[in-house]
Amino acid sequence: MRLSNKENISLKLKDVYQEALRDGISQSDLHQVYKKSVAGKLLPASRSIWNCENVVVFYLSAIMTCILISIYYDGVDPRCIVGTNSLTQELSRPTFQCDMCKDIDQVPTIDGNLLTKDLFLSKYAYTGVPLLVKNGAKNWSALHTFSFDYLKNLYQLTDGALEAVAENCQFFPYKTSFSSLTEVFEMPKEQSKLEPGQPEWYVGWSNCDPTVAKELRSHYTAPTFLPDDSESSNLDWLFMGGFGGGANIHIDSVQRPSWQAMIAGKKSWKIIPSPECDSVCKTLNATMEKGDIILVDTNMWYHSTYIHPGEMSITIGSEYD
Numbered sequence: 001m002r003l004s005n006k007e008n009i010s011l012k013l014k015d016v017y018q019e020a021l022r023d024g025i026s027q028s029d030l031h032q033v034y035k036k037s038v039a040g041k042l043l044p045a046s047r048s049i050w051n052c053e054n055v056v057v058f059y060l061s062a063i064m065t066c067i068l069i070s071i072y073y074d075g076v077d078p079r080c081i082v083g084t085n086s087l088t089q090e091l092s093r094p095t096f097q098c099d100m101c102k103d104i105d106q107v108p109t110i111d112g113n114l115l116t117k118d119l120f121l122s123k124y125a126y127t128g129v130p131l132l133v134k135n136g137a138k139n140w141s142a143l144h145t146f147s148f149d150y151l152k153n154l155y156q157l158t159d160g161a162l163e164a165v166a167e168n169c170q171f172f173p174y175k176t177s178f179s180s181l182t183e184v185f186e187m188p189k190e191q192s193k194l195e196p197g198q199p200e201w202y203v204g205w206s207n208c209d210p211t212v213a214k215e216l217r218s219h220y221t222a223p224t225f226l227p228d229d230s231e232s233s234n235l236d237w238l239f240m241g242g243f244g245g246g247a248n249i250h251i252d253s254v255q256r257p258s259w260q261a262m263i264a265g266k267k268s269w270k271i272i273p274s275p276e277c278d279s280v281c282k283t284l285n286a287t288m289e290k291g292d293i294i295l296v297d298t299n300m301w302y303h304s305t306y307i308h309p310g311e312m313s314i315t316i317g318s319e320y321d
Contacts, residue, residue, distance in 0.1 A: 098273070115225045158209060258295070
C-alpha cells in the first residue's frame, strides 16, 4: 500500500528522532541546544563541528527540513504529524508574549483568606503570570486524609482503577524505574516510607477512574477563588514522592492553565520563560507548603520542581479556564 506524503513524513521524523537517541543524544540535550540556538548562544565556530551540540543541531535541521517538506506538499500543520516529546513540543508551541513578565522579579503571592473571586478575576486571572496562594487549601480534608497508604488502598481496592490509569491516562516515572502506577504501589514498604538507604522516588499520574475521582473530590474542591463560570478538567493530576525527587525542566501540552495544591510536604518550583524572552524576563521561584495552591500556565512556562527533606510530598491539581 502506498503511503501518503503525510505518513511518509511522520515516519521520517520518527526515524530521525530515534537515530538521535541511538547516537547518544538525550531529550535534555536536544532541549538545551534548541534553547541556545534560538537565543543565538551556540558555541564559537572555533570548536570542532562534531561536538555534541552541533550534532544535535544537525538533527534539528533534518527534522525542520522534513516539516517544511510536509507543509509544501500537503499543507499539513506540523503540530499534527509530530509526536509529543520535549523536542517537538518546543518546536510547535505558541510564541510567548514577553510583555507579560518583563517587570516581574518573583511569583506574586497572596494569602488565600484575602483572595476573593472578584480580586482574582480583576488582577490575576488569565494574565499568564504564575500565582502562589498561601493557605488556599487549608480547609480541605485531603490534608489530613491523603497518604501513600490511602492512595494505594483506594486504587488497589477499586476495580479497574489501576488499569484505567495504564490504558487511558498518563503515568510519569521521572527518574525511577517504575513503568506503571501498579508497580509504584507494589514497592517495598521501607521504600514507600522513605526510609534511609532506600531508593529515592517521585512519580506523577492522571486519574481516569470515576469511582476514584469521586472519592478524591470528597476531600477537596476546586479553589474557591476561581470564577463561578470557570470550567475545570475532569482529570485529577497527582504527584507524590520524597526528597531528591521532582520533575526535570519541561513544558506541558495540556488544554488549559493549571492549579496544584500542596497536600503534604514541601515543594519548590523553578519557573522559566521561553527562550525568546531570555533577555526580557527572569526565572521565577516559588515554594509551596502544606495547604498552598499554585497557579501556572504550564503550556507557556518551562518549569521544574524540587522536593524538600522531611514529609512525603503529595500534590493534587487540575486544569481550569
